[in-house]
Amino acid sequence: MYHVQLHFWIRGIDESVVRVWKKMEALPRFEHVFHLFSRSMRLPAGRNQIVFLDDKAPLQMQMLRQDIGPEGKIIVCCDEPGSIPADDLACVDDVWPSATLGELAEFRFRRLQERLKAEKDAWLTETYLEQTINTLPDMIWFKDLQGLHLHVNDAFCTAVNKPRSDIEGHDHYYIWGIPRAVYERSDYVCVETEDDVIKARKTCLFDEQVMSAQGLQKLKTYKTPIFDEDGKTIIGTVGIARDVTQENEYKDTIQRLSREDKLTGLANRDYFHHFVETECKDEALTLVSIDLEHFREVNEKYGHELGDAVLKIAAEELGDVFPNDLKVRMGGDEFGVLLRGVHPAEEVRLDVEKFQKQLQEMYAMDERMKRVQANAGVAQCKAGTPLDKLIFHGSAARAEATKQGDGTCYVASEIDEADSMDD
Template sequence: MVWYKDIKGIHLHVNDAFCTAVSKRKKDVEGKDHYYIWGIPREVYEASDYVCVETEEDVINARKTCLYDEEVMSAQGLRKLKTYKTPIFDEDSQDIIGTVGIARDVTQEKEYRSTIQRLTREDQLTSLLNREYFYDVLKQNDRQAYTLLSFDVEGFHGFNERYGHPLGDAVLQIVAEELRLAFTTNHVARLGGDEFAVFLPDALSDEAAEASVRAFQEQLAFMLSMDDRMKHLRVNAGIVHAVPGMTPERVIRDGGRALDRAKEVGGGACCSSGESVMA
């Protein structure tokens, strides 16, 4: 898309790609302002996140070419643009008499990039973080103290064999959703199989961590109780208090050990690394 505006923001010339984007004929575009061309009332524009007009003013004030990421509402819906805008100077006075814009529609490109990024980070079944990306989260935070919660579904293997994988997958999805709701963090992961983990950026006490685990377990038990086949399932938990300098491997290993101790008791037990089992 290419366009030329005068200093008042009136489009003097546009190319065919611009006309396609706004779904208007060239004769209906040239001589009109931004609001008319894009079909956005001024009051709607001013209450929105659109920045096209503001960036025109920035370019004029900067007196040089600028690059922007912009959003416009086109005939094809909301489009994301990578836009170059440059001032046009009067040859004699060097006053700015208008601007030229060149834009490339990167909507699909950004959507593809977002999808690829999501797929490399997420577990496909639950949409939680996957094991690899969760390790990266722990590594990025290894200079601070934090709390790691580990979970597994007791008796899940036998449940899968008895009722089949579709129902087993439903259980994992319910656990994932309740973890998302219970913990106000974006860092909830499925480590594999029926194992889950939660990264909490605060160094919680055993009491605070256990209280959050118990609240989750109770709500999950309530949700599972709605299906007679699921109502006997329980989730055991392990708590690790990571200190600065602990590697992700060490934290995950300690979490696994705490979880193993909880599994020895079973029935929805909770164990903190270095502490006794809390059944």
């Protein structure tokens, strides 16, 4: 991946030692270049610049450090480090004894090569990590066992609307701006799940939510324990969170559209069948079946826009009278209301008549609508009755009401299991 040219700057070092270093083979992906330098030279900066000095070749050490920068290295060969001024010694990366330099020249230089390679490999690994986590749109963070964020990626900074310097070293409450007391009264579970991961000692998946700079975010979060070198001791956790707020909204919208009538917002016929078959298997049910008399005349005479208004008004009035029951647009001008459990037929009839009265009052406000009335049939069944039988008897009751006309409500007798759909 990388190729490094190391520059070794020599001053005052025995020539025999330098010859040994020059003969040594460079490590893979490295090459060596040796230079002699004087006090008047300005050396280039960077981690690939290594300076060797003998203590008999004094230089202005602080200026030398300024030249090569904090990442370059200065090695002084000296038998009496105490003779080096403290300010100069602070600029030195290592001190090699001059007395044994000849004997250990190859050994020390090889160790230096390995150290430089380890630093380069560590830099490359860190670069890999940073490039990876900052390219991803998901939030990524590393925490210690005290809950302090040790490192985060760019997406995390964007989510909390804070710079990395104001995140790293801080806990969840500070970063997200949630007082502990408020957090404990809320549905947030982010901190608790850290404990779950540590107890499980493996990667865990959570559904979490946080209040971010973009509003309430729903997250799909993977959290993993980080183990120490012994492979047993947990020293922290890493988390990856994907914002699924929009995705969930899309799913909710798709689900809602699949079960709702687009015009009225009531349940559609398919969802009505699904709901009864999955949610009402062991319940007594009442079905109110409704159609709008003279609707087609209004729709044909005044157009679909007014016809749509007629249907919407009917849906609104159903919602007002039957707020807790399933309201359905069966199709065209046909509606239904499903009441779960046992309901006295007379009470249902009174509610239906209330709906019919309110609806007629609403239609009377527009001369074009005032002839429209709702005819309704009520059918009831015991638990376990097939849905098609309930619908059949509801439709038959509505047909009887339509036959009578003028906004009638007809209540059929309770369906018996022995009843035939041909009755």
